[in-house]
Amino acid sequence: MQESVAGSQYTSFRLAEHLDVAGIAASIGSVGDAYDNALMESTIGLYETELIKPRRPWKSLSQVELATAEWVDWYNHRRLHGEIGHVPPAEYEANHYKESTKPQVTTTT
Structure with a gap:
C-alpha cells in the first residue's frame, strides 16, 4: 500500500500547532497535483x-x-x-x- 504525501503525519493538529508557533505556513496540496513537490x-x-x-x-x-x-x-x-x-x-x-x-x-x- 502506498502512503499518501498528505498522510496523517503532515496533517496532524500537533504539527500544525508547531508550524504556527514557528511562523511557518503549511503547504499541503491536492492529491495527484504534480506541482506541489x-x-x-x-x-x-x-x-x-x-x-x-x-x-x-x-x-x-x-x-x-x-x-x-x-x-x-x-x-x-x-x-x-x-x-x-x-x-x-x-x-x-x-x-x-x-x-x-x-x-x-x-x-x-
Missing part, C-alpha cells in the same frame, strides 16, 4: 547530481552529513542560480528584503 524534487535532483553520485561510494553516514551541510551552504551562498539573475539565493533574498523595507515616500496635501 516540483521545487523540492528539483533541489533533491541537483543534490544527488552535484554531490551524492559524483562522490560515491560514501564510507560513513557522518561523511554524508558533513558533505550535505557543506553543499547546502555552497548552494545557498555561492552557487549562481539563473532563474534569479545569476546570484546565490542568500544574496537574492537579502536584496529582496532590502528593497521591500525601503521607506516609502508619501506626499501630503
Whole structure:
C-alpha cells in the first residue's frame, strides 16, 4: 500500500500547532497535483547530481552529513542560480528584503 504525501503525519493538529508557533505556513496540496513537490524534487535532483553520485561510494553516514551541510551552504551562498539573475539565493533574498523595507515616500496635501 502506498502512503499518501498528505498522510496523517503532515496533517496532524500537533504539527500544525508547531508550524504556527514557528511562523511557518503549511503547504499541503491536492492529491495527484504534480506541482506541489516540483521545487523540492528539483533541489533533491541537483543534490544527488552535484554531490551524492559524483562522490560515491560514501564510507560513513557522518561523511554524508558533513558533505550535505557543506553543499547546502555552497548552494545557498555561492552557487549562481539563473532563474534569479545569476546570484546565490542568500544574496537574492537579502536584496529582496532590502528593497521591500525601503521607506516609502508619501506626499501630503
